[in-house]
Amino acid sequence: MPTHARVRADACPGVFATHDAADGPLARVRLPGGAVSAAQLRALADCAQACGDGDLHLTSRGNVQLRGVTRPGLAARLTDAGLLPSPSHERVRNVLASPLSGLHGGLADVRGLASSLDRRLCATPELASLPGRFLFAFDDGRGDVAGEGADVCWRATGPSSGTLLLAGGDIGRRVSLSDAVPVLIDVALEFLRVRGSAWRVAELDDPAWRGTPVPRADVPVPAGMISASAAGVVPRFGQLTADDVRALASFGPAVVTPWKSLVLPDVPADVFERLGFGGEPLGTSACIGRPGCAKSRADVRADAVFRPGLRAHFSGCERRCGRPSQSHVDVVAEAGGYRVDGRWVPFDELKGTL
Template identity: 65%
Template sequence: MSSPARVRADACPGVFATHDAADGPLARVRLPGGAVSADRLRVLADCAEDLGDGDAHLTSRGNVQLRGVTRPGLATRLTAAGLLPSPTHERVRNVLASPLSGVSGGIADVRGLAGDLDEALCAEAELAELPGRFLFAFDDGRGDVAGEGADVCWRAVTPQAGTVLLAGADTGWSVPREEAVAALLALARAFVAQRATAWRVAELPDPAALLPAGPRTAPVDRPVRVDPTVGPLGDHGLGVAPRFGRLTAAQLRVLAEVADHAVVTPWRSIVLPDAAPDAVARLHAAGLSTDPAVLEITACIGRPGCAKSLADVRADAARLVPNGVRAHVAGCARRCGRPSGDHLDVVAEAGGYRVGGRLLTVSRLAESLVRKENP
């Protein structure tokens, strides 16, 4: 069933079109597939320090946001570093890829597909008309990014072939790996032609109308799961969990020192596919955790960064002790940044936080999570 027509302009932030947050302009830097080299991490660190509030903030689409960008020069620096290849397409470069592909697990290796799609996407003028919320994804078969609500997704079924998903649902359209990029771009073109006021594929009256003519197999409802992305990974990989997805400029530089490249995940963690032998010690010394429990408690930016927030969400969330309860703390009913999958919804209201129909003080909330109760 389609959603109501969108009546306001697409306001997804980018570098040229920033968001006017309470703490100043917010710029979002897209990282297709979450991939970023050590040199580009250093550029982001310099930009955060010289032009913004000194920090980089990871997003639920594997991108990076810089807040409080009140000084000029960001676009020039990012362009020189290759982080902004197309001014016209910057807000539509939303591409997920299984972050552990080639590191551990998975059926197919999807490394490189996000970059190939990004290059082809930026070369097509008509695709600059995609909404800023339109999302591409390449799933290596384990079912991790397939569960992230992408508009168009190629999911591996064998090492050399996969199936196409629309708005998370299998279409039965089998596509070889070497044709995966072309298939998703074809669907994006069809969406641009048919979307009217829709921002997402799920809002179309008939998403299947995007599909080309041809034979189909019966759709299969495959499971989705997120494998751990924090701690030791594969033979030489390592996953890092910044608290609430926030990294200081100094921490970004440490990441660049211990690995040649990194992958930002949709779960606000960072995968280092080939970390230095002493990486753990250096990361811990920089205040970065390799404990998966850090990801159990997530939070929106809250006050003072967001004018709509009813609480200093991150200060309150920092009081909660991870103890097997996955929870997202939000400053208002919009629930910005909430993760996909099962989690406890903790929403600020006047006088406390609403959880499961009950209004709790911060101290009562902390007690409830420690006991693993559903308040």
């Protein structure tokens, strides 16, 4: 039986079920494993300009959002670009994969596992009823996405071997790389059979769904040149203009990370000179704040403090939307100032405090 009774409907936004934000409807486009081709990047840039506010907003699950979607045609454009393969499953295609897998580090190459799982997911009618917050993950052994709160995760222990994590706990079940996709699909089907009103695995009482918690790895966000040909691009607040996206597309495919950044797998050494942005790590993040969110008490992005070594998240209210899973300074807007890690600080002292 679930430990929590959900009394309201699952309202995770998608393309057909948008979120009614203060700046207009918000649509979320799932990118399993964060993988997106150059052609799809250009299509997303076109969607942002034709249907939304002109920008793309990266999310903490390696997806993208369009805000202010007040003009028609988004679903048709995404379908044509191969970004909406199954309308019935579009909100449940939540899959993370280690962004640098096969490029730099890691024990196993998990590239391709996310797309393989996505195909099986979309081909299984029952899985369309998964909650929109249910999350799959494939970790190549470095521990980067294993700590991102996935309901079910395969984590590599060697080039072709791995272990099964449920809600971040190792249940002691060893699974080969070749079996990773079908096993994760089977777990999702079993969750549907026992979930009751639960949205997440962590809400189930049954001890069979509990494992030994795996300490999260403090893995830095990929930024700058990662190898001779791979680069990490970190846009401020994970926000990109349509022109920024087209510039990224000129270098080929990309991987959107769970840290509101991108990895470009095959680029020249002067990529950042040509882009003009994104080459430095940014420790500060923020929710959309005012005026985009009616619940926000402040324009947190205007107030956000950036300095080397500072890892902080600015939130407009207690919901703390978009906060990173890594350790950070918690900064929440209140009347006349901010609460910084629980201590109220007047606005005029904020920069000095951080």
